[in-house]
Structure formats: C-alpha cells, structure tokens
Amino acid sequence: MEQEQLNDLLLARRRKLEQLKEAGIEPFGRKFETDHYSNEVIDNFSSLEGKEVIVAGRLMSIRSHGKATFAHLQDYGGQIQIYIREDRVGEKEYELFDLVDIGDFIGVRGDVFRTRKGEVTVEVKEYTYLAKALRPLPEKWHGLKDVELRYRQRYVDLIVNREVRETFINRSRIIQTMRETLNGWGFIEVETPIMQTVAGGALARPFVTHHNALDMKLYLRIATELHLKRLLVGGLDRVFEIGRIFRNEGISTIHNPEFTSVEIYQNYADYEDMMALTENLISEIARKVFGTSKLSFRGKELDLTPPWPRESMIDIVRKYTGVDFNEISDDKAAFEAARSAGLELDQGTPWGEILYLFFDEFCEEQMQDPIFVTGFPMEVSPLATKMPSDPRLTLRFEAFISGWEIANAFTELNDPIDQRERFEQQLAKREAGDDEAHAMDEDFINALEYGMPPAGGLGIGVDRLIMLLTDNISIRDVVLFPTLKPKQGE
Secondary structure, eight states, rough: HHHOOOOOOHEEEEEEHHHHTTOOOOOOOOOOOOOOHHHHHHTTTHHHTTHHHHHHHEOOOOOOOOEEEEEEEEEEEEEEEEEHHHHHHHHHHHHGGOOOOOOOOOEEEEEEEOOOOOOOOEEEEEEEEEEEOOOOOEEEEEEHHHHOOOOOOOOHHHHHHHHHHHHHHHHHHHHHHHHHHHHTTOOEEOOOSSSSSSOOSSSSSOOOETTTTTEEEEESSSOOOOHHHHHHTTTTTTTEEEEEOOOOOOOOOTTTTTEEEEEEEEEEEHHHHHHHHHHHHHHHHHHHHSSSSSEEEEEEEOOOOSSSOOEEEHHHHHHOOOOOTTTTOOOOHHHHHHHHTTTOOOOOOOOHHHHHHIIIIIIIIGGOOOOOEEEEEEOOOOOOBBTTTTEEESSSSEEEEEEEEEEEEEEEOOHHHHHHHHHHHHHHHHHTTTTTSSOOOOHHHHHHTTTTOOEEEEEHHHHHHHHHHTTTGGGGGGGGSOOOOOTTTT
C-alpha cells in the first residue's frame, strides 16, 4: 500500500511536469542571478524593508489561502518566507503556481516586508521555475530518525536537516583554518602518491589494486609518512599534507576505511615540539572557527587551552590497573601479569606489546580530558626514535581527548641501520601471519642513507577532530559519504 501511494506521488509530479511543458515553461531552468541569500535579507531587514530583492532556493513548505499563498524558500543561508498573491502576479501566474511542489527550486523577485506575526517575508512580483523535484522529500521526522537513509542518501539528509548542513560547513572551515594556520607557521603543503608500490608508514592492512599497463601490484596508501620524510631528506624543512588515507579494516563509530588525516613534519624538531604544535593547532582551530577553545562534547566541557598534561604510559597503566611495568623486567613476567589481568595473548608476546595491550584494554577510555600519553614501547613504534634513558620505549606520544586517539607523533627515527632492523622485525611478524605488520621499504632506507636531519613528525585524525569540535559521536556524521554495507539486492 505504501509503495503504491509513493508511486501515485511520483506520477502526480510527472503529470505536473508535463503541464508545465504544455504551458511553455521550462521545468528545469537556466541561469538565475540572485542578489541576496535568505539570511542576508533577514539580518539586514532594517535597510532592506520595502526594497526589491532577488532570491532563489528550494521550497520547503506551501500554505495556500484562497488567492494568496505563503511558502518557505531554503537556500545556502537558511530559509525565508515568500508571499504570493493573485492580484500581484496575475491570475495566470498564480494558477501556474499550483504546479509547484515542496522540493522544487524557484527564483523570486519581490519586495521585503514583515508580516503581522513579525516574520520577514518577500512579497513576490514574479517567480521563475528553476528545477522540478520528481521525488517528494521525506517527512521531517523520517529524515531525522532513519539513520540508514541519512547516510545512504546524504543529499536528502542535507536538505531536511539544517544541523547536518552546519556540520559539513564547519568541517570545511576547520580544514581551511588548519591549512591557513600551518601555512602561517611556515609549513608548505605538498601532495604525495595515493597509489604506492609499498604500503608503509603505519601498522595497517592495505587495499590492493593492479596496474594493467605496468602489470604490477599497487596499494592505496595507509599513511603519508614515508613519502613526507623523503622530502625532509631532500631539504624541505617543514611540510604537511591533508589527504585521504585507506585502511582495509572494520567499520565502527570512529573508524571508516577511507578517512582524512593531516601529517606534519619539521626538520630539527622533536616530539616535544610536536606536542606544542598539536595543542596550539587544535586550540587555534577551535578559537578561530567557534570563537572559543572551550567546547561541549557529549554534555561535558572540553578545555583545549594549552598546555595539556603529559603522562607516561607506564604511569597511566599503574594508576588504573595497579600493574607497574617499571617492576616487570622481562617478557615472561609481563605475560604472567597479563594472564592474571584476564588478557588473552600468545605465549612469547614481548614486554612492549603487553604494556601497550594493558593501556589499550584498561586505560584508553579513561583519557577524557586532553592529555599527551608518552613512552610508547618500541615494538609498536617501528618508525620512532628509542628513548635514550630506556631503549625499550620510544620518543613517541599520542594525544587523547574523550577517550579517543586524536594525534600520534614521534621524534622520527633517522638512523638507516636501526630502521632496517625494525623493518626486519616487522617482516618476521608478517611471515608469522600478522598482515598489519610494516612492509620492508628499501627505497625509504636508501633515502635515510643519504641523511635525514633530526625531525619531529605528527599525524592527526581529521575526522575524529571534527567529531569532537562539532559534537558528533559517529564518524559517519562528519563524512559526507561514509562506507556502508550494500543493501540487499544491490
């Protein structure tokens, strides 16, 4: 019955389409020049009252009262009421307005006034058909509640949900502000390959494709790191790239196989410099886009004002689990501590991986206020410099906010001999079945052998940062077209 009704609605709109054509009206119009957005008319009513404006947009409501009709026109700036009456536009034009449906685009020229109820309105002198909508918009409650439809048909979501449009407008502003801020700090933006012969720079499973002409396997990049560090070797002192990353992994509220990151590298710097850059960049973006570095997320206030606290992973694990890895000196003792804590892991798992597993399982969600977690184990940090005071650990941090990893940074490993040994350790893991272990990249080692100065590097998950700044709890709410499982029959 519902499908039959929908088909009747579609047929009714097509009949109106034919009626418009029979009346000599082009239902899919041409160029139309406006002079105001709706919000500009409303905000500047005092200077525009009684004056003529030209606006255009999508009709979102229509209310007829005999020989007069009120409607709301939606454009990029918002919505404004229009008022059309027969004695102003003429009998024929008013009758043709009956062929307009909610969802249609029209252009309007008219005078600005305020109704008795106080609503700023444009009284129509003439209107122009710009595009006929052949499908009806969903009812507002449906558009808000049907999450699956919102993600699959983002174009409908953007039409009916103003807050969704605001999120994506803010997404653009956040990325633009990030770019402008980094440029202002002397960094240059570069572009590196998306298709690569070696998938490196992260511990992740890549997507694989094939180049027919060269008959070679290629990988969609899982990080931009190794190409950006090649540029440090070449003498570009400060570089960054904002771009798409692809990882063949599961989907969740904070994971999408295709996502956006920014990676930033600076010669003659270290991970302490990257901490300062991280907290200053994020707080500056919040201040410039939203006017404050204090924001609300999930009903909790987040203060992004620098400086953020720093705390070692070992200290955090001891605080939340009571297990002190300063007192655990070997793999066997670490394994026994993990088993006692209820963690399942393979015999022979090294000390560093067990420390990280403790943090991941028991501590990560506790990191609610902005914090830098330092002292990551060497086993999970194949591209970071070892800590001089404890070579089991590295000069690496991750920034956490609201239990999410937001940023990851190192004092970059620039010793080609050490780097080769790390890659070989990763290769052993791959051969043992770990398909997320790092691949060997001979050309990157070759680049390091030409000499890379001491450097700091930083990666920020742009989508997660936008989630925090716009108070959205799912990555699908900040990615215009998220990856979804196909519907049955597709």
